[in-house]
Amino acid sequence: MAAAGAAxxxxxxxxxxxxxxxxxxxxLLAEGGFHAVTMEAVAARAGVAKTTIxxxxxxxxxxxxxxxxxxxxxxxxxxxxxxxxERFRRQLKATNRLLNSLEGQAITALIGAKQxxxxxxxAYSEQIARPRRAQxxxxxxxxxxxxxxxxxxxPDEFLDAIYGPIYYRKIVSGExxxxxxxxxxxxxxxxxxxxxx
Amino acid sequence: MAAAGAAxxxxxxxxxxxxxxxxxxxxLLAEGGFHAVTMEAVAARAGVAKTTIxxxxxxxxxxxxxxxxxxxxxxxxxxxxxxxxERFRRQLKATNRLLNSLEGQAITALIGAKQxxxxxxxAYSEQIARPRRAQxxxxxxxxxxxxxxxxxxxPDEFLDAIYGPIYYRKIVSGExxxxxxxxxxxxxxxxxxxxxx
Amino acid sequence: MAAAGAAxxxxxxxxxxxxxxxxxxxxLLAEGGFHAVTMEAVAARAGVAKTTIxxxxxxxxxxxxxxxxxxxxxxxxxxxxxxxxERFRRQLKATNRLLNSLEGQAITALIGAKQxxxxxxxAYSEQIARPRRAQxxxxxxxxxxxxxxxxxxxPDEFLDAIYGPIYYRKIVSGExxxxxxxxxxxxxxxxxxxxxx
Amino acid sequence: MAAAGAAxxxxxxxxxxxxxxxxxxxxLLAEGGFHAVTMEAVAARAGVAKTTIxxxxxxxxxxxxxxxxxxxxxxxxxxxxxxxxERFRRQLKATNRLLNSLEGQAITALIGAKQxxxxxxxAYSEQIARPRRAQxxxxxxxxxxxxxxxxxxxPDEFLDAIYGPIYYRKIVSGExxxxxxxxxxxxxxxxxxxxxx
DNA sequence: ACGTAAGCGAGACGGTACGTCTTGTCTTTTG
DNA sequence: CAAAAGACAAGACGTACCGTCTCGCTTACGT
Numbered sequence: 001m002a003a004a005g006a007a008x009x010x011x012x013x014x015x016x017x018x019x020x021x022x023x024x025x026x027x028l029l030a031e032g033g034f035h036a037v038t039m040e041a042v043a044a045r046a047g048v049a050k051t052t053i054x055x056x057x058x059x060x061x062x063x064x065x066x067x068x069x070x071x072x073x074x075x076x077x078x079x080x081x082x083x084x085x086e087r088f089r090r091q092l093k094a095t096n097r098l099l100n101s102l103e104g105q106a107i108t109a110l111i112g113a114k115q116x117x118x119x120x121x122x123a124y125s126e127q128i129a130r131p132r133r134a135q136x137x138x139x140x141x142x143x144x145x146x147x148x149x150x151x152x153x154x155p156d157e158f159l160d161a162i163y164g165p166i167y168y169r170k171i172v173s174g175e176x177x178x179x180x181x182x183x184x185x186x187x188x189x190x191x192x193x194x195x196x197x
Numbered sequence: 198m199a200a201a202g203a204a205x206x207x208x209x210x211x212x213x214x215x216x217x218x219x220x221x222x223x224x225l226l227a228e229g230g231f232h233a234v235t236m237e238a239v240a241a242r243a244g245v246a247k248t249t250i251x252x253x254x255x256x257x258x259x260x261x262x263x264x265x266x267x268x269x270x271x272x273x274x275x276x277x278x279x280x281x282x283e284r285f286r287r288q289l290k291a292t293n294r295l296l297n298s299l300e301g302q303a304i305t306a307l308i309g310a311k312q313x314x315x316x317x318x319x320a321y322s323e324q325i326a327r328p329r330r331a332q333x334x335x336x337x338x339x340x341x342x343x344x345x346x347x348x349x350x351x352p353d354e355f356l357d358a359i360y361g362p363i364y365y366r367k368i369v370s371g372e373x374x375x376x377x378x379x380x381x382x383x384x385x386x387x388x389x390x391x392x393x394x
Numbered sequence: 395m396a397a398a399g400a401a402x403x404x405x406x407x408x409x410x411x412x413x414x415x416x417x418x419x420x421x422l423l424a425e426g427g428f429h430a431v432t433m434e435a436v437a438a439r440a441g442v443a444k445t446t447i448x449x450x451x452x453x454x455x456x457x458x459x460x461x462x463x464x465x466x467x468x469x470x471x472x473x474x475x476x477x478x479x480e481r482f483r484r485q486l487k488a489t490n491r492l493l494n495s496l497e498g499q500a501i502t503a504l505i506g507a508k509q510x511x512x513x514x515x516x517a518y519s520e521q522i523a524r525p526r527r528a529q530x531x532x533x534x535x536x537x538x539x540x541x542x543x544x545x546x547x548x549p550d551e552f553l554d555a556i557y558g559p560i561y562y563r564k565i566v567s568g569e570x571x572x573x574x575x576x577x578x579x580x581x582x583x584x585x586x587x588x589x590x591x
Numbered sequence: 592m593a594a595a596g597a598a599x600x601x602x603x604x605x606x607x608x609x610x611x612x613x614x615x616x617x618x619l620l621a622e623g624g625f626h627a628v629t630m631e632a633v634a635a636r637a638g639v640a641k642t643t644i645x646x647x648x649x650x651x652x653x654x655x656x657x658x659x660x661x662x663x664x665x666x667x668x669x670x671x672x673x674x675x676x677e678r679f680r681r682q683l684k685a686t687n688r689l690l691n692s693l694e695g696q697a698i699t700a701l702i703g704a705k706q707x708x709x710x711x712x713x714a715y716s717e718q719i720a721r722p723r724r725a726q727x728x729x730x731x732x733x734x735x736x737x738x739x740x741x742x743x744x745x746p747d748e749f750l751d752a753i754y755g756p757i758y759y760r761k762i763v764s765g766e767x768x769x770x771x772x773x774x775x776x777x778x779x780x781x782x783x784x785x786x787x788x
Numbered sequence: 789a790c791g792t793a794a795g796c797g798a799g800a801c802g803g804t805a806c807g808t809c810t811t812g813t814c815t816t817t818t819g
Numbered sequence: 820c821a822a823a824a825g826a827c828a829a830g831a832c833g834t835a836c837c838g839t840c841t842c843g844c845t846t847a848c849g850t
Binding site for chain 2: 033034035108109111112113114115116121125129133154156157160161163164165166167168169171172173174175181184185187188189190191192193
């Protein structure tokens with residue numbers, strides 16, 4: 001708010017440049033994956049000076065992240081039809097489709113890159129992970145209130161128990177994630193977190 | 198047998214060079230993480246020509262992988278004490294300790310790198326993932342025979358259900374993995390995969 | 395004028411860098427001959443990035459050429475004393491001293507290199523050969539006007555007839571060029587090109 | 592002699608290998624000039640081990656030289672028809688054709704390479720330059736005895752005076768050598784070295 | 789209205805590491 | 820014991836990007 005009120009001096013930053021940078025990044029991601037998103041390529045493609053990119057993002061990973069988080073649709077809100085278990089299944093299958101899409105390739109690449117880049121890890125956490133986790137947490141709360149999941153359940157533990165295996169197959173083992181696998185994992189979690197330990 | 202019997206011609210490759218390369222890689226991993234494992238640095242540290250490294254590994258990731266897989270202790274075989282559930286807990290906690298160790302840093306870095314490097318992905322799968330999975334699968338089979346896990350359980354589904362959340366926290370969300378978390382995940386899996394679906 | 399008026403965009407190239415590169419090249423030429431003029435060595439010695447060198451010269455021969463042509467004194471203008479025959483003798487002896495100097499080693503090396511490098515051949519022609527030939531041609535014209543050389547003489551034929559043997563001994567046969575040899579060659583040329591064919 | 596008499600033990604040297612090496616060298620010279628004659632390429636093309644080449648020649652230049660000097664026809668002995676001036680003209684024109692041929696490309700490349708390679712320079716001198724000079728010197732001696740060239744003429748000076756300009760144009764200035772140019776140079780030399788200075 | 793502060797394009801710069809190429813040597817097995 | 824095979828140390832090559840820097844030009848706010 002302060003910044004907005006201060007009426008910043010000097011030439012205001014060009015929203016057009018920002019748009020061209022993100023579009024160019026998206027194209028490069030589509031064509032050659034994260035590997036193709038080099039600062040030089042983005043600048044050339046966007047018709048923008050490298051300095052302009054560096055003014056707003058510290059490195060290529062941050063640019064790719066901004067691009068992905070701007071373009072990534074929020075988790076599908078596909079209506080309250082069915083049980084909460086059913087709604088989790090749909091949510092996980094949507095996530096799986098996302099991970100298999102082009103944006104998904106960028107996401108896994110970013111998850112890969114953040115292993116060796118703390119700043120990117122932080123950015124990923126804030127811009128991608130936290131918002132999505134907040135959203136899925138709401139559904140879990142409803143499920144708990146509805147009695148489908150045990151009352152004392154730690155939300156993160158439950159959510160990690162169902163999202164973990166999906167990401168694990170995608171990122172660690174490389175096996176394909178089938179709908180059947182998702183069904184089994186959700187069932188196991190609902191069973192595991194309903195019965196009192 | 199075929200390879201041994203073939204009596205290869207020409208100067209045999211130097212096991213000494215291989216050893217020096219892997220040692221140098223290990224040192225660099227320890228000092229600066231995967232980021233520090235550049236071909237130049239490895240060659241310089243090992244007192245070896247770059248070409249010698251390239252003759253045997255296609256890129257730095259492969260070298261680091263070879264280094265890690267050579268040095269990584271196999272999953273601790275800590276004896277059959279306790280229930281299978283208990284043994285799984287111990288196994289997962291050992292894995293967690295491994296991931297938090299220096300080798301673990303290399304492993305997560307490699308998992309990160311393989312997101313954008315199919316050859317590394319394949320190498321990781323063969324040299325790290327498959328052997329470890331084979332080992333854990335044995336324990337699961339015993340648990341199934343002992344009736345602690347339902348008879349029809351797909352081994353990969355069960356194992357992904359317990360290893361997935363650990364790796365997820367380590368690699369995707371960045372949260373720390375506590376022993377309590379491991380206990381919960383194992384309990385949930387045993388509960389989820391004991392009840393018939 | 396066009397170039398000056400173009401108002402070049404971007405950061406202007408650094409004359410300092412250019413100077414450091416040429417100085418380093420000169421030093422290396424002096425120390426180890428053309429053989430020592432590697433891009434790496436020049437860059438290291440000049441405290442300049444290799445890319446900066448490659449931005450302006452395509453290869454080490456071109457750098458050495460630029461260095462030599464920048465440093466090479468123009469053909470000594472030693473005054474109009476004596477006959478034209480005498481002045482040619484002095485000019486050839488100065489050329490011989492140049493070829494025997496350190497720059498001369500670079501020149502012969504460049505002539506050697508240009509045998510297998512058309513671009514370098516072109517550069518040599520423009521930066522070294524053409525200006526020197528233009529200068530010697532002037533003296534020949536005077537000699538023709540003075541009647542010391544036959545009126546219809548083709549300048550290039552005469553000049554090749556006197557410079558050819560010098561370079562031939564230096565570059566092809568490797569024999570040393572004495573002042574006596576130069577005197578004989580000049581005399582023979584003046585005799586050969588005065589009598590009408 | 593001792594060696595020959597000693598009935599040398601072990602596997603005898605393969606003359607076949609030598610032939611294959613020289614053939615491969617000739618092919619490479621034809622295809623890519625001296626630049627393409629690398630030890631690796633020769634070995635690969637000839638189906639011969641690098642060590643075998645190194646056993647007989649010290650470096651690639653020596654191999655190329657051996658190849659050229661083996662293949663280069665001696666100076667055409669085209670009969671005593673015409674004056675000695677005429678015979679020199681024919682000899683120089685033959686030399687010019689040789690320099691413009693494929694072997695000629697190799698020769699100029701070798702002359703280029705020897706500027707920075709003393710060993711090659713020595714080898715060139717012995718294997719190429721000296722034999723040819725000896726041959727041309729014979730013709731000059733006849734010309735002197737016939738009175739076409741002045742009695743006191745230093746053979747090397749005369750021969751450098753006519754060969755120099757040809758090689759100069761070929762190697763230094765890059766201009767084409769026409770028959771007319773050769774005629775003029777020969778005439779000038781005969782005029783220059785007949786009249787007493 | 790005009791000065792000045794920031795944004796912007798262009799592109800040169802010092803660097804790092806890449807993966808390749810070739811050299812000349814060394815160490816085996818084969819003939 | 821020579822030849823063939825091929826691994827080895829060394830080191831330069833030319834390229835790709837990095838992140839920084841200096842330019843001249845543009846845009847909008849402040850006085």
